[in-house]
Amino acid sequence: MNFVNREKCPACSVNNLRTIFQSPFNKPPIRDYLESFYSPQGKIEFEFLEGAIFFLCECNVCGLIFQREIPDNSLMEKLYEHWIDPQKVFNQHLEQAGLEYYSSYAQEIMQLIAFFEKVPSSLSFLDFGMGWGRWALMAKAFGLDSYGYEVSKERILFAQSNGVKVVSWEEMPQRQFDFINTEQIFEHIPQPLLTLCHLKKALKPNGILKVSVPTANDIERRLKIMDWKSPKGARNSLNPIAPLEHINFFRRASLDKMAHAAGMEEVRIPLKYQYMYKINWYGIKQIAKNILVPIYQNIFKSKNYIFLRNAQ
Numbered sequence: 001m002n003f004v005n006r007e008k009c010p011a012c013s014v015n016n017l018r019t020i021f022q023s024p025f026n027k028p029p030i031r032d033y034l035e036s037f038y039s040p041q042g043k044i045e046f047e048f049l050e051g052a053i054f055f056l057c058e059c060n061v062c063g064l065i066f067q068r069e070i071p072d073n074s075l076m077e078k079l080y081e082h083w084i085d086p087q088k089v090f091n092q093h094l095e096q097a098g099l100e101y102y103s104s105y106a107q108e109i110m111q112l113i114a115f116f117e118k119v120p121s122s123l124s125f126l127d128f129g130m131g132w133g134r135w136a137l138m139a140k141a142f143g144l145d146s147y148g149y150e151v152s153k154e155r156i157l158f159a160q161s162n163g164v165k166v167v168s169w170e171e172m173p174q175r176q177f178d179f180i181n182t183e184q185i186f187e188h189i190p191q192p193l194l195t196l197c198h199l200k201k202a203l204k205p206n207g208i209l210k211v212s213v214p215t216a217n218d219i220e221r222r223l224k225i226m227d228w229k230s231p232k233g234a235r236n237s238l239n240p241i242a243p244l245e246h247i248n249f250f251r252r253a254s255l256d257k258m259a260h261a262a263g264m265e266e267v268r269i270p271l272k273y274q275y276m277y278k279i280n281w282y283g284i285k286q287i288a289k290n291i292l293v294p295i296y297q298n299i300f301k302s303k304n305y306i307f308l309r310n311a312q
Ligand SMILES: [Zn+2]
Pocket: 009, 010, 011, 012, 013, 014, 059, 060, 061, 062, 063, 064
């Protein structure tokens, strides 16, 4: 078996769980889902999934929905480095990353620098799970001391060739960062609470850490319909709980409980800094969006996009 079992909630550590769905990985509907999801990005070898079950559990305390049986380290590596073909996804990245992709990074980094109220050259940022290193590279362009962490060798080499400094897991706590970015990372990792505790050690006393994970406020409806054929981005899509990859689905309460368990608390980027550094103001729709999104984020907390600091 290439799988490990998670007995406790990986976000809040309690043992109060219920199973909401179960089905073998190598039988329909999960088999068909995996086949159609991985073919365009590379391949999938079902012999490694034999005997394993897609167990979807829900934590009765924090509401985290998570996969109980997850790939072990060697199968994770196979999945992210071989089934998902690095060359193929790199080419997709080059084709799909338009101006909007880069400008959203620039916008976020400007809002953060404004929040710290310091000159960029005095700040040190880490992108945890940096992928090809685009975010870290953008931070570097603003004059910051910019670091990245990544497990994929191909991605590390590409980021390094662009001048991004790479740190290892062990080195992180010895460096002290003003900001740690985690963008679409925590839904993939086996032990999110332990990882958060590790990252916390790498923060300066007034440093902040961002957790941004998929949001699906209507997950109950989607789970009731259980349409495994619905594509990513569609109304009924089950991508937020994608077998093997999105092994943790966070509700807002799950993020709050996990932060609390790690001794952290939420901090908000003041609206003035968010508005000051919004880039695109063309058109009524965009203007409305620019004004409303920060309010929804800060006040209604409707998006799984939060900033954390050491509890004061
Ligand atoms: Zn929990």
